[in-house]
Amino acid sequence: MSTLVTRPLDASLAASSEAVIAKKILVLGATSGIAEATCRIWAAEGAQMFLVARNAEKLAAVAADLKLRGASYVGTAVADLDDTDKHAELLAHAVNSLTGMDIAFLAHGILGDQARGEQEFEHAAQIIYTNFMAPVSLLTWLANYCLQRHAGVIAVLSSVAGERGRKSNYMYGASKAGLSTYLSGLRNRVDREGVTVITIKPGPVKTSMTAGMKGAEKFADVHKVAATIVKAIDKRVDTLYVPIIFLPIMFIVRHIPERIFKKLNL
Numbered sequence: 001m002s003t004l005v006t007r008p009l010d011a012s013l014a015a016s017s018e019a020v021i022a023k024k025i026l027v028l029g030a031t032s033g034i035a036e037a038t039c040r041i042w043a044a045e046g047a048q049m050f051l052v053a054r055n056a057e058k059l060a061a062v063a064a065d066l067k068l069r070g071a072s073y074v075g076t077a078v079a080d081l082d083d084t085d086k087h088a089e090l091l092a093h094a095v096n097s098l099t100g101m102d103i104a105f106l107a108h109g110i111l112g113d114q115a116r117g118e119q120e121f122e123h124a125a126q127i128i129y130t131n132f133m134a135p136v137s138l139l140t141w142l143a144n145y146c147l148q149r150h151a152g153v154i155a156v157l158s159s160v161a162g163e164r165g166r167k168s169n170y171m172y173g174a175s176k177a178g179l180s181t182y183l184s185g186l187r188n189r190v191d192r193e194g195v196t197v198i199t200i201k202p203g204p205v206k207t208s209m210t211a212g213m214k215g216a217e218k219f220a221d222v223h224k225v226a227a228t229i230v231k232a233i234d235k236r237v238d239t240l241y242v243p244i245i246f247l248p249i250m251f252i253v254r255h256i257p258e259r260i261f262k263k264l265n266l
């Protein structure tokens with residue numbers, strides 16, 4: 001089994017400050033471009049991973065690739081994460097399969113179609129459901145699991161789009177704003193109990209979600225974004241803007257007066 005030297009995140013290993021362990025990582029939405037690139041880094045470190053995705057074929061390909069790259073264990077489950085009724089059973093199976101969990105990485109999400117959502121409530125609701133309601137269901141279970149152990153890192157892909165509503169994507173932005181606010185409250189609840197909640201706010205990244213968008217060639221490289229995410233999780237930061245230039249950019253965007261902001265074509 002490949003191993004790495006790391007700070008133990010599991011309470012059962014807390015007695016040893018430099019135990020040789022492989023990280024146990026649960027990845028939800030494992031076929032996402034950002035998740036796959038991040039998992040490749042963890043695989044090279046010898047991590048043990050449990051991958052959940054809804055497309056069986058893509059999931060099998062990702063799992064096989066991660067094993068080749070050095071993952072010491074890869075378990076998988078096919079699931080539509082909108083199916084919140086099945087979350088408890090799915091997550092219990094995943095942590096049993098991993099025999100514990102150090103890190104949960106929530107990566108699934110949809111961009112949706114802003115123009116369609118403006119006409120059809122059902123589509124707007126779908127965006128909110130997949131990006132906000134389903135993560136809340138997963139986070140409820142995961143937070144309580146970690147709280148019982150006073151350990152664990154929960155890292156979630158939100159977005160800079162949640163920082164301010166823009167006419168071009170406020171359905172998606174609203175779903176991510178809700179998610180970021182939920183994570184902030186969850187962090188406030190669980191941090192004192194030894195559980196870390198990390199809100200990851202990427203700017204535009206080159207993945208299938210943004211393929212074909214205007215200016216996509218200038219978007220951030222997914223492998224650089226993944227490397228930054230792995231470091232942030234190791235350091236247990238609270239909030240990560242990636243690339244880091246989005247930290248000052250979003251500061252400015254948040255502070256533009258509404259009377260000016262409402263006239264901008266964004």
Ligand SMILES: NC(=O)c1ccc[n+]([C@@H]2O[C@H](COP(=O)([O-])OP(=O)(O)OC[C@H]3O[C@@H](n4cnc5c(N)ncnc54)[C@H](OP(=O)(O)O)[C@@H]3O)[C@@H](O)[C@H]2O)c1
Pocket residue numbers: 029030031032033034035053054055058079080081082107108109110111130157158159160201202203204205206207208209210
């Ligand atoms: N790319 C960006 O510019 C960017 C910027 C900020 C935030 N983010 C966020 O980062 C995360 C990953 O995005 P990405 O860029 O890696 O996009 P991506 O490659 O399109 O990945 C999205 C993933 O979510 C999965 N998914 C969607 N709905 C699902 C459901 N109901 N059940 C299970 N899986 C579901 C998709 O599965 P299928 O392959 O089966 O459709 C896909 O694997 C998302 O939350 C996204 O909002 C992305």
